[in-house]
Amino acid sequence: MFPLKSNKANIGLALILLLSLLMSVYSIGNYSGDAASTKSIGRQSQLKLGDQIENRPLFSNGGSRDTSAPHDPLGSSTNRGGFSSGNRFGGSTQVEDRYSTPLMIYAFAFLGVFITAYLIYTRRRIATLKVNKKLMLWTLLGVGFFLRIAISPWVGGHPYDTGLFKSWATSAAANLSTFYLNGSSDYPPFYIYVLYIVGKAVSVSTFSPYFTLLIKLPSLLADVLTAFLIYRLASKRLPLFISVMLTAFYLFNPAVFINSTFWGQVDSFFTLLLVCALIAVSKDRVWLAAALF
Secondary structure (H helix, E strand, O other), X not given: OOOOOHHHHHHHHHHHHHHHHHHHHXXXXXXXXXHHHHHHHHHHOOOOHHHHHHOOOOEOHHHOEOOOOOOOOOOOOOOOOOOEOOEOOOOOHHHHHHHHHHHHHHHHHHHHHHHHHHHHHHHHOOOOOOOOHHHHHHHHHHHHHHHHHHHHHHOOOOHHHXXXXXXXXXXXXXXXXXXXXXXXXXXXXHHHXXXXXXXXXXXXXXXXXXXXXXXXXXXXXXXXXHHHHHHHHHHXXXXXXXXXXXXXXXXOOHHHHHHHHHOOOOHHHHHHHHXXXXXXXXXXXXXXXXXXX
């Protein structure tokens, strides 16, 4: 048994949370911004989005995109899907070289930490954690969120999809009522309202340099909220240590982390809605579950 002394543990958690907050503030404060690309996206949003979708090449042999595709009006790359031979991240050899090794190391470290924690718990039995439960939860969620905020502005995301989200956000903010008339979006209507809010936000000069971060923000928040729901469900049935481990396992899972923070995808946003729907079903709130679904 390895009990943690309450005062030292709580002070340590508070310092970790504060450090992650300062890291995110420092990152945003030193980010030069992407105002230039915001203006470019604004001009490009006048293009027919339907033409962009229709001209998107399908996967060719070996899972690679057709490199003979026309130039991308969003300016991401000639290879519209961002998937070239031997390159599966970001559509750029530079992006692949820059992030693939650190992410691989992170994935192995993540696996090692959780295997070690599980073995310690099962073999030596950490019976109780004598810490403030709320502080532990908020530290876990806060670190997960602030770490995402610190990284997101510096990683452009998937070159095609992130550019397309920016174009949709700008187009929706310009005229939401004619969004589907002026273009052809292949996303369900609900998320367009989210992009509409993002588009309105970047129209303010203060927020325009952080277009990339704001595009990713809904998914970053969804990651944290889903992790919170996991904790709420687990803590009612499982010991505190296991509940914390399950929450951290989702929050810092490489697949979840990379998908939203690096790629800028929106899967976690829809995952949050599905998790809420499943929770509603488990409580026999069928109509709420149907609405969420």
